[in-house]
Amino acid sequence: MKILIVGAGAIGGYFGGRLLEKGEDVTFLVRDRRKEELETTGLKIESANGDCILNPKLITKNSEPEAYDVVLLSTKSYQLAGAIEDVRSFVGDETMVLPLLNGISHIDQLVEAFGEQSVIGGLCFVEATLGENGTIVQTSPLNQLVYGERSGEQSDRIERLKQSFESTKAEFILSDNINQEMWHKYLFITTMSGITTLFEEPIGPIRELESGQRTITALLNELEEVMKKFGAPIEHGISNKLLEKINSLGEGMKSSMQRDAEKSQPIEADHLQGYLLERAKDLEVAVPVLETVYTKLKLYEKGVNN
Numbered sequence: 001m002k003i004l005i006v007g008a009g010a011i012g013g014y015f016g017g018r019l020l021e022k023g024e025d026v027t028f029l030v031r032d033r034r035k036e037e038l039e040t041t042g043l044k045i046e047s048a049n050g051d052c053i054l055n056p057k058l059i060t061k062n063s064e065p066e067a068y069d070v071v072l073l074s075t076k077s078y079q080l081a082g083a084i085e086d087v088r089s090f091v092g093d094e095t096m097v098l099p100l101l102n103g104i105s106h107i108d109q110l111v112e113a114f115g116e117q118s119v120i121g122g123l124c125f126v127e128a129t130l131g132e133n134g135t136i137v138q139t140s141p142l143n144q145l146v147y148g149e150r151s152g153e154q155s156d157r158i159e160r161l162k163q164s165f166e167s168t169k170a171e172f173i174l175s176d177n178i179n180q181e182m183w184h185k186y187l188f189i190t191t192m193s194g195i196t197t198l199f200e201e202p203i204g205p206i207r208e209l210e211s212g213q214r215t216i217t218a219l220l221n222e223l224e225e226v227m228k229k230f231g232a233p234i235e236h237g238i239s240n241k242l243l244e245k246i247n248s249l250g251e252g253m254k255s256s257m258q259r260d261a262e263k264s265q266p267i268e269a270d271h272l273q274g275y276l277l278e279r280a281k282d283l284e285v286a287v288p289v290l291e292t293v294y295t296k297l298k299l300y301e302k303g304v305n306n
């Protein structure tokens with residue numbers, strides 16, 4: 001399968017790198033600065049699951065148009081509109097578009113751009129960041145990419161994709177309920193990123209405090225309530241399961257939003273917390289913890305933009 005990864009950042013570089021390392025036909029669509037960097041250093045991954053240096057095929061938006069079998073989208077949400085335009089000439093009628101972004105509203109954006117049929121579902125669990133010279137640094141062993149048809153169908157194309165994704169050093173998991181899994185990840189990450197960026201600490205010290213534990217629980221419950229009223233396909237009582245998950249993460253685990261804030265970079269506040277805050281307003285659900293988190297994130301963004 002011809003695989004195109006859009007963005008050689010933390011997650012695109014990580015999962016694309018693992019596929020390339022296994023010997024899959026992987027190409028990265030990059031912008032000029034990153035292209036130059038990768039041509040100089042190679043694609044370097046430093047990881048608890050094994051380091052590697054790879055020399056990937058690179059294209060830019062101006063390269064010769066050709067259709068790929070699958071396009072993995074791994075930009076930030078605020079870069080997605082640009083990425084959609086840049087990747088258009090590499091998406092054909094048969095191309096599967098697989099987004100790995102956190103959040104949910106990008107699915108509508110992609111369906112509008114490429115059509116209902118082209119877009120499959122995806123998410124990932126990996127703690128990765130771009131280090132010095134663009135090295136991909138994975139800071140804990142978790143490395144799961146979950147994907148599937150949004151209809152849940154075990155189609156021929158998804159079976160072909162499964163074969164391509166098998167036997168890498170990362171865990172590629174085919175799901176028959178990816179819609180629900182994306183919403184669950186959205187609930188998890190909106191809490192995890194909100195709480196860790198609010199308190200500027202990894203999850204361990206926050207959850208150890210009784211007040212920290214109550215704040216995490218309150219945010220999970222608020223978000224679950226909004227999602228339920230919105231009609232999202234979430235499992236009954238999912239907050240309890242997600243609280244267990246948050247309590248079982250490594251002590252030092254941080255969110256990617258928190259790492260971006262530490263580097264004074266833009267964050268995905270509107271795509272993650274803001275979207276649910278808007279839904280809460282429409283549905284008249286009280287969300288005081290979400291509002292506190294969102295206010296902190298907006299104040300941070302104001303500081304970065306000034």
Ligand SMILES: NC(=O)C1=CN([C@@H]2O[C@H](COP(=O)(O)OP(=O)(O)OC[C@H]3O[C@@H](n4cnc5c(N)ncnc54)[C@H](OP(=O)(O)O)[C@@H]3O)[C@@H](O)[C@H]2O)C=CC1
Pocket residue numbers: 006007008009010011012029030031032033034074075076077079082083084086100101102124125126127128129130256268
């Ligand atoms: N990091 C993590 O641990 C996790 C992140 N996520 C989610 O994954 C998504 C991506 O995050 P992450 O990998 O951390 O982000 P990064 O900032 O590390 O990577 C994004 C990459 O996309 C590239 N890019 C942006 N626009 C384009 C374009 N038009 N053409 C080509 N390349 C482009 C950027 O390149 P350039 O250098 O040119 O700007 C950058 O390398 C986010 O939604 C995040 O929430 C999910 C799970 C874990």
Ligand SMILES: CC(C)(CO)C(=O)C(=O)O
Pocket residue numbers: 102124125126127128189192254255256257
């Ligand atoms: C919490 C984590 C690392 C899990 O993948 C994540 O999704 C993120 O930080 O964006």
